[in-house]
Amino acid sequence: MPIDFVLLWVDGQDETWLEEKNKYAIHDDTLNGDERYRDYGTLKYWFRMVATNAPWVNHIFLVTDNQIPEWLNQTHPKLTIVRHADFMPADTIPTFNSNAIQMYIHKIKGLSEHFVLFDDDMFINQPIKPSAFFTQAGTPRDILGFNVINPVDQFAHLFVNNLVLVNQNHQKKDLLKQHFFKLFNWRYGVLNILNLYLLPWRSFTRFFDPHLPYAYLKSEYQMVMTTYSQQQVETGQHRFREISDISHWLVRYERLVTGNFSPMSRKIGALIYLGDPIPEQKALITIGDKSLSQSQFELRILKIRQYFQNKYSKSDFEK
Numbered sequence: 001m002p003i004d005f006v007l008l009w010v011d012g013q014d015e016t017w018l019e020e021k022n023k024y025a026i027h028d029d030t031l032n033g034d035e036r037y038r039d040y041g042t043l044k045y046w047f048r049m050v051a052t053n054a055p056w057v058n059h060i061f062l063v064t065d066n067q068i069p070e071w072l073n074q075t076h077p078k079l080t081i082v083r084h085a086d087f088m089p090a091d092t093i094p095t096f097n098s099n100a101i102q103m104y105i106h107k108i109k110g111l112s113e114h115f116v117l118f119d120d121d122m123f124i125n126q127p128i129k130p131s132a133f134f135t136q137a138g139t140p141r142d143i144l145g146f147n148v149i150n151p152v153d154q155f156a157h158l159f160v161n162n163l164v165l166v167n168q169n170h171q172k173k174d175l176l177k178q179h180f181f182k183l184f185n186w187r188y189g190v191l192n193i194l195n196l197y198l199l200p201w202r203s204f205t206r207f208f209d210p211h212l213p214y215a216y217l218k219s220e221y222q223m224v225m226t227t228y229s230q231q232q233v234e235t236g237q238h239r240f241r242e243i244s245d246i247s248h249w250l251v252r253y254e255r256l257v258t259g260n261f262s263p264m265s266r267k268i269g270a271l272i273y274l275g276d277p278i279p280e281q282k283a284l285i286t287i288g289d290k291s292l293s294q295s296q297f298e299l300r301i302l303k304i305r306q307y308f309q310n311k312y313s314k315s316d317f318e319k
Contacts (some may be wrong), residue, residue, distance in 0.1 A: 001138055002058035003130055004115040005050065005213075006105060007111040008098060009064050010124045011039040021096050027188060039120075040287070040301050044318060045308035046123055051315035053124040053283075063101065065094065077254055080109055092236045093132060097157070099268055102248040106221040114138060117248065118213040119286075126283040132268060133215035140215040141264035144182055144256045145191040145208025146198040157243035159206055164227055166201045167169050170257040179259035187265040207253055211271035211286040214252060220260065224251045237244040278307060 011017060051055060068074065074081060085093050087107040094102060098119075105117065116133050134140055149156055176199070177184060186190050189207060198205055225232045228250065235245045254259050257313045269284030274292065278285060287304065289297075 001113055001134070002045055002112045003056070003133065004112045005054075005057050006061045006062060006063060006108065006111070006115055006116060006119060007046070007102060007118045009039075009062060009067070009120040011042060011067050011161045013039055014067055017065065020094055023250060024096075038177045040304065042301075042305060043069060043120060044119065045305070046118075047072075048308070048315045049124045049318035051145055051317060052312055054129045055299075056250075058112055059110070061111065063108070065104075071318050073317050074316050079317060080110065089236065092239075092267035095236075095239055097235075097238050097241050097245070098239055099245040099247045100236045100239055103225060103232045103246075105248070106218050106225065111218055114215070115218065116213050116215050118272070121288065122211075122213045122284065122286045124283065125278070125280065125285045128283045132264075132283065133213075135262045138217075139260070139262045140217060140220075140255065142252065142256060142261040143191070143208060143210055143216070143264055143266050144179075144185075144189060144190060144261070145266075146195045146204070147206040147208045148198070149206050154243055157166055158245055158247050158249070159209075161231075161244065161246050162253055163206060164252045165231065165246070165250060165255060170204075171206055172199075175257050182259050182261070182263055185263040187263045189264065189266065192195075197291060204257070205251075207249075207256060208266075209249060209252075210269065211288070212269045212284050214248070216248075216251060221248075221251050222253060224248070224254050227254075232238055274304070 037112055047060075050060065057078065059080065061080050061082050062072075063084070065084050068081055073079070084095060084101060086109065088095065088101065088104045090270075095101060102117075105111075113162055113234065132141065185194055186192075189194070202222050227248065231246045231250075235247075238245060268282070270279050270282045270289060271286045271292055272278065273288045275290075275296065292300070
């Protein structure tokens with residue numbers, strides 16, 4: 001089965017983009033801080049890592065806002081540049097809200113039924129097989145782990161908004177009866193203990209959200225966005241992230257509570273932050289940003305670029 005990659009990318013230092021962004025009012029908060037838009041300068045290495053570690057990919061859709069790197073080979077047969085205006089409603093453009101963009105990913109022209117959604121800080125660091133994302137039958141792989149809300153910043157609102165909708169339409173007791181071995185599975189390791197501890201709570205308090213690229217079915221994405229079309233439209237209309245947004249995690253949550261997934265191990269990937277050593281044994285890594293000064297950021301990202309440069313040669317995705 002063909003499996004596509006969808007990559008969301010923005011260059012937050014691009015002067016033309018910044019000029020457009022600054023035309024609109026924005027609140028200076030943790031939802032829309034500069035680190036949310038900061039480009040690592042590692043996009044070419046993302047493509048090199050895909051070429052080396054996942055050459056089986058059917059097609060790559062680079063979703064961006066009229067930003068195309070000069071080095072990118074736009075004529076590559078496996079690459080399509082997708083602008084926001086190509087799949088989002090006209091009245092949502094321009095947007096600086098990744099949640100809004102995610103509301104319409106399934107509408108990308110030519111997107112396969114099976115696809116993997118990447119942020120630009122997620123990398124394939126070791127050779128990986130399609131079976132890491134989907135079973136042979138085409139079922140997405142995922143991790144069903146319970147968790148709790150940790151409201152340390154405004155980002156926690158996104159979890160709450162998604163959970164409210166899930167709890168309105170699904171019962172935890174039904175999940176336990178119908179999918180016991182997807183809730184308690186040896187692949188989850190210590191997460192099983194947390195699942196057991198949180199089991200007495202009648203509602204879903206939160207799900208374990210691994211910082212990994214997520215495998216999706218276009219049909220399930222469409223179904224969820226149709227079911228919650230009001231919230232989809234409202235989030236799509238938000239030019240910047242707002243505390244009332246939903247996110248693509250809602251699609252995940254719906255499939256978790258209905259059992260439409262195959263359990264996977266969380267050991268396949270790791271979340272690190274700028275300045276942390278890169279765990280070479282992990283197939284998937286996400287490099288999170290922090291509230292750093294520009295000089296701190298540049299120093300730490302330089303080390304990451306040097307690591308990738310030494311490990312991966314130029315690919316045919318580059319001119």
